[in-house]
Each structure stands twice: as C-alpha cells, then as structure tokens.
Amino acid sequence: MAKQEFQTEVNQLLQLIIHSLYSHPEIFLRELVSNASDALDKLRHLTLVDEAYKGLQFNPRIDLDLDEEKQTLTIADTGIGMNEEELVSHLGTIARSGTKNFLAQLSGDAKKDSNLIGQFGVGFYSAFMVADKIEVVSRKAGEEKAWRWISDGSTGFEIEPAERDVAGTTVLLHLNEEGKQYANGWRLQEIVKKYSNHIAFPIFLTYDKSEWDEKEKKSIKQRVTEQVNAASALWRRPKSELKDEDYKELYKSISGDWEDPLFWFHTRAEGSLEYTTLFFIPSRAPLDLYQAEYKVGVKLYVKRVFILDDAKELLPQYLRFVRGIIDSEDLPLNVSREILQQNRVLTSIRTASVKKILSELKNIAANEPEKYLAFIKEFNRPLKEGLYSDFANRETLLELIRFKSTKVDGLTSLADVKSRMKEGQKGIYYITGGVESLLRTSPLLEIYKKRDLEVLILDEDIDEIVFSGIEKYGDVDLKSVNKASTGDDLKDEGEPDKTEALKPLLDKLKATLGDRVKDVRASARLADSPSCIVSDEEEPSMQMQQMMRAMGQKDFPAPKPTLEINPDHEIVQKLLARPDDAVTEDAAWLLFDQALLMEGVPLQDPATFVQRLNRMMRLSI
Numbered sequence: 001m002a003k004q005e006f007q008t009e010v011n012q013l014l015q016l017i018i019h020s021l022y023s024h025p026e027i028f029l030r031e032l033v034s035n036a037s038d039a040l041d042k043l044r045h046l047t048l049v050d051e052a053y054k055g056l057q058f059n060p061r062i063d064l065d066l067d068e069e070k071q072t073l074t075i076a077d078t079g080i081g082m083n084e085e086e087l088v089s090h091l092g093t094i095a096r097s098g099t100k101n102f103l104a105q106l107s108g109d110a111k112k113d114s115n116l117i118g119q120f121g122v123g124f125y126s127a128f129m130v131a132d133k134i135e136v137v138s139r140k141a142g143e144e145k146a147w148r149w150i151s152d153g154s155t156g157f158e159i160e161p162a163e164r165d166v167a168g169t170t171v172l173l174h175l176n177e178e179g180k181q182y183a184n185g186w187r188l189q190e191i192v193k194k195y196s197n198h199i200a201f202p203i204f205l206t207y208d209k210s211e212w213d214e215k216e217k218k219s220i221k222q223r224v225t226e227q228v229n230a231a232s233a234l235w236r237r238p239k240s241e242l243k244d245e246d247y248k249e250l251y252k253s254i255s256g257d258w259e260d261p262l263f264w265f266h267t268r269a270e271g272s273l274e275y276t277t278l279f280f281i282p283s284r285a286p287l288d289l290y291q292a293e294y295k296v297g298v299k300l301y302v303k304r305v306f307i308l309d310d311a312k313e314l315l316p317q318y319l320r321f322v323r324g325i326i327d328s329e330d331l332p333l334n335v336s337r338e339i340l341q342q343n344r345v346l347t348s349i350r351t352a353s354v355k356k357i358l359s360e361l362k363n364i365a366a367n368e369p370e371k372y373l374a375f376i377k378e379f380n381r382p383l384k385e386g387l388y389s390d391f392a393n394r395e396t397l398l399e400l401i402r403f404k405s406t407k408v409d410g411l412t413s414l415a416d417v418k419s420r421m422k423e424g425q426k427g428i429y430y431i432t433g434g435v436e437s438l439l440r441t442s443p444l445l446e447i448y449k450k451r452d453l454e455v456l457i458l459d460e461d462i463d464e465i466v467f468s469g470i471e472k473y474g475d476v477d478l479k480s481v482n483k484a485s486t487g488d489d490l491k492d493e494g495e496p497d498k499t500e501a502l503k504p505l506l507d508k509l510k511a512t513l514g515d516r517v518k519d520v521r522a523s524a525r526l527a528d529s530p531s532c533i534v535s536d537e538e539e540p541s542m543q544m545q546q547m548m549r550a551m552g553q554k555d556f557p558a559p560k561p562t563l564e565i566n567p568d569h570e571i572v573q574k575l576l577a578r579p580d581d582a583v584t585e586d587a588a589w590l591l592f593d594q595a596l597l598m599e600g601v602p603l604q605d606p607a608t609f610v611q612r613l614n615r616m617m618r619l620s621i
C-alpha cells in the first residue's frame with residue numbers, strides 16, 4: 001500500500017488550522033458532525049429523486065463513540081459515503097474554490113488569519129488539531145466495497161480495502177495530547193448541544209456513564225447510548241419559544257461561521273402558500289462574495305426535508321450574502337433544479353423573501369442605526385448591484401444604500417441628502433469615477449463648493465454603471481456632475497454668456513486639440529481651476545472608458561470629451577490677450593492634459609507633456 005502525498009495546499013491549510021485555531025479546538029466536532037449531516041442530506045435526497053437509490057434503505061443517524069481507555073473517538077454516519085476515488089480527491093486535495101481563495105488571502109499574521117478562518121468552514125482537516133492519526137472507513141451508497149483512508153496529517157495518506165456493513169462513513173480519531181480533553185462524555189454532550197443541537201438527524205453518543213448505585217453505595221460505570229441533540233427543525237418552532245441563543249447556534253451550524261450573525265428574520269407564511277423562512281445576515285462579508293463561483297448560503301427544505309443548498313435561484317444574486325433556510329409545504333419532495341428555475345411556488349416565495357429582507361433592513365436602519373452601519377460597512381456594495389438588477393425593489397434599495405458626501409463625515413442616506421437640499425436646487429448631485437481623494441479635489445466640484453451645494457462621492461467601480469441608469473430618487477432628479485448638461489444648471493440667472501468674448505480663444509484651442517476633443521466651451525462650473533473635462537449625457541465618463549478598455553474591450557470606441565475652460569481664470573484671460581504662437585499652443589495642450597490628469601486619466605504621451613511643461617517653466621523662471 002503506497003503512501004500518497006497531500007496536495008501542497010492541503011499541507012498549507014493543515015499547518016494553518018493547527019496553528020491558528022488552537023484556541024478553539026472543539027470546533028473539530030462541529031465540522032465532522034456537519035459533514036455527517038451533509039452526507040445524510042445527500043443520501044436522503046437521492047432516495048427521493050433517483051430511481052437507482054429509491055430502493056435503498058435509509059436509516060439516518062450520526063453516532064459518536066468514545067473509548068476512554070484507547071483514547072479514541074469515532075463519528076459515524078449512515079450517509080452517502082465515499083468510494084476510493086472520492087476519498088482521495090475529497091480528503092487529499094482541496095477541491096473547493098472557496099478554500100483556494102481563502103488560502104490566497106492569508107497574510108501570515110496568525111491573529112488576522114485566525115479571524116479569516118473563522119469566516120470560513122474549516123472542514124475535515126480541523127480534526128488534526130485533536131488527533132495524531134485519523135482513519136476514515138467509508139462505503140458509498142449503492143456500492144459493495146468499502147475503503148479505509150489513514151493519515152497522520154503531515155506526511156500524506158494511505159488507502160486500503162476495508163469492510164463496512166452499510167453505506168456511510170466512520171471517522172476514527174486517535175486523540176493526541178490536545179484531544180485528550182474530549183475523551184469525556186459530558187464534555188462531548190456539551191459541545192454537540194452548543195454547535196449541533198438543531199442538526200435535523202439524531203446524534204447518539206455511546207460512552208461509559210458513571211452513575212451512583214444506591215445498593216452498592218458506589219459509582220458504577222455503565223456503557224450507554226443516548227441521544228444528545230434535539231434534532232428538531234428549529235425554524236418550524238414558534239418564535240415565542242426560541243431564544244437568541246437558539247438562532248445563533250443554528251446560524252453557526254449552517255454557515256460554518258463562528259461569529260454571531262448581525263441579525264435574523266424569521267417568517268412563517270400561511271395562506272395560499274405555506275412556507276417558513278429564516279434568514280441570517282452575517283457580521284462579515286463572506287470571503288467569496290465577489291467570486292463568480294460564490295457558495296450559496298440558503299438551503300431549500302420541503303416539509304422539513306433538506307432538498308438542496310446550491311441553487312442560485314433561491315434568492316437574487318445581489319443577496320448572496322444572506323444565509324438561512326426556506327422550507328416550503330407546497331413544493332414536491334422530488335423537485336429538481338431544472339424545475340426550480342421556473343417554478344411558480346418558488347418564484348412567489350423568492351419575491352416575498354426579498355421584500356421581507358429589504359423591509360426588515362429598513363426597520364433596522366430606522367431603529368438601530370449603529371447596527372445598520374455595521375451592516376452597511378460589509379454589504380453596501382451588493383445592495384448597489386441590486387439597483388442594477390432588481391428593478392421592482394429599486395426605491396427601497398435607494399433608501400437602504402448609504403453614500404459618501406461632501407457635506408458629512410461618514411455615510412449618509414438619500415433621505416438625509418434630500419432634507420439638506422437648498423431652495424431652488426435642481427437635483428441631488430453626485431460625482432463618479434476614480435478614487436475618493438481624486439473625486440474630492442476634482443475641479444468639477446468647485447462651483448458646488450462655492451454655492452455650498454452637497455455632492456455625493458461615488459467612488460466604487462460599479463457606481464457609474466449603476467447610477468447612470470437611475471434618474472430619480474422619489475421626485476428628485478439624480479444628476480451626475482460629470483455630465484456636460486449638469487453644469488448648465490448652475491448658470492446664474494441673467495449671467496451674460498461668456499462664450500462670445502472667449503470665442504477667438506475657444507476656436508484656437510479647438511484647432512489645436514483637433515479630434516482629441518468633441519468641443520471646447522466656456523465653463524460655468526469652475527472657480528479655481530482653469531479647465532476641466534466633462535462628458536455627454538449618453539456617453540460613459542473617461543474613467544468608465546478606461547475601465548472598459550482595461551477589461552479587454554480594446555476597440556471600445558473612444559468618445560471624445562468636452563473641454564471646458566474657466567472664463568474668469570487668469571491663465572485664460574492672459575491667453576485671450578496674447579497673439580497666437582507656439583506658447584498658446586503649448587498652453588492649449590497643458591489645459592487639456594491637466595484636466596485629464598485631474599480625472600485620473602493617464603496621459604497618452606507623458607514625454608511631450610513634460611517638454612511643454614519645461615518650455616513654460618523656462619519662460620516664467
């Protein structure tokens with residue numbers, strides 16, 4: 001029997017688990033019980049939907065067996081089991097993309113990393129914290145052969161044929177120094193109750209129980225088997241019977257998170273459709289939140305029977321951070337993924353669930369602002385994705401999202417921005433494109449500062465795409481200050497149009513810049529800067545164009561920006577008074593290039609820019 005090596009990542013993960021989880025070794029039991037429960041869920045589902053498995057006997061249970069003398073603990077289930085190939089690939093390599101992603105994020109700082117690992121189910125390997133050798137005997141449902149996988153968690157693993165009466169998996173732990181504390185029946189019961197009380201299958205513990213014998217007048221040890229968990233579908237019990245602790249415990253057992261959830265919403269619907277939903281909002285964004293292959297956090301049950309936990313259609317994508325359970329009375333038990341996609345019952349549940357989640361969030365925002373900020377800190381951005389994809393709930397989402405602004409520290413809501421609007425203000429203004437510091441110093445904001453008008457700072461990459469599609473908040477217009485027309489809002493009534501006076505210079509600039517610009521015009525929005533760049537109503541901003549090109553859309557047509565110049569600026573005034581010559585030409589390019597730079601757009605030809613700058617410096621020094 002040849003020894004096989006662990007994939008490099010497995011070794012990495014093992015080292016990390018052993019070194020950063022030492023303060024919580026007990027979670028090994030939660031992880032193994034949760035694997036057993038998943039295996040039972042999978043087999044139950046197959047016996048319901050798959051002809052090949054329908055005849056199989058299914059007697060779901062999880063058995064913990066403690067041998068104090070030998071210092072071993074086994075965790076056995078009657079679930080789906082693994083064949084030889086699966087033992088190798090599931091326990092010898094890291095197949096889940098989430099885990100790879102997790103490893104990639106590690107900093108090497110044990111403290112930070114152990115926080116990270118808390119957000120992420122650590123899985124089977126956590127058992128090596130408490131065991132110096134693990135034997136897994138498994139037989140896959142529907143197959144005759146069983147296999148034994150043995151490893152000491154450092155040098156690799158071995159596989160050999162084995163015997164097992166029924167399908168399922170037995171994990172045998174040879175407890176190490178650290179693990180000895182768990183060779184204690186009372187302690188094990190306590191841990192199961194803490195983490196796995198609401199696992200839907202019965203968990204039995206077999207151990208030597210000491211009991212006082214009245215006749216003999218001494219304590220006698222007896223081997224007993226007792227059920228340890230409640231094994232009830234907690235979400236089906238009335239809210240009034242449930243304590244916060246029950247919810248927190250259930251959350252931890254279904255999410256693998258070990259921090260408490262921020263909040264939860266438990267709803268029972270009765271009427272034309274009957275279902276129960278229990279949704280949790282984690283305190284931290286899941287690590288895979290921005291991965292295409294994110295893990296779905298909501299499990300579907302039908303009449304308390306687990307059906308599946310990887311259906312992306314249970315909730316809209318932007319709510320992918322929500323964890324929890326949907327339990328329907330109306331779906332058939334053998335509902336398949338394909339049917340789910342256009343199932344009317346599920347569509348109604350989903351629509352109602354989204355409404356429920358959003359309206360609960362709104363309540364929290366109104367009544368518990370601090371808690372709400374903790375939520376926003378993690379999940380503002382996915383809500384913005386909702387603006388783009390969930391048209392029906394757009395108004396509510398606009399209420400929920402929070403914004404940076406030129407007027408307040410921290411974050412603000414649109415309702416508050418609206419309440420701060422000045423008389424005659426034509427809309428709520430925002431600026432997009434680039435990082436916050438750049439946006440805050442953008443020349444585009446000068447006129448707003450001068451007039452004391454609030455502008456929202458939208459500095460996230462998706463902001464421009466999302467907000468360019470949204471014209472109103474209630475009855476108030478939302479206006480991008482990056483757009484040419486928005487500047488026109490701010491022209492003072494009766495202010496003479498300065499274009500006429502500037503015309504000779506504007507013509508000269510246009511001739512010089514040629515097809516790099518769409519137009520050159522006199523600006524109403526500048527105070528301190530001589531020039532700025534704006535884009536047309538229908539056109540993406542300069543930053544957006546840059547992003548498109550960076551994303552590989554090489555032949556993305558480059559719409560030309562409009563250059564605006566400040567009629568009152570000293571440079572502009574002086575240029576106007578000068579004869580046309582090489583200096584004016586350099587100045588034209590410098591006005592254009594500096595406006596691009598302020599927008600965060602890199603120059604096409606930095607060398608020429610520097611030459612021009614140097615020529616100008618020579619003249620003035």
Ligand code: ADP
Nearest residue numbers: 035036039079081082090091121123124125169
């Ligand atoms: P996770 O459970 O988070 O996927 P683990 O490291 O705990 O990660 O387990 C890896 C894989 O091994 C599981 O996804 C599952 O396919 C398989 N596995 C683990 N324990 C069992 C079990 N008791 N029965 C059947 N398969 C199991």
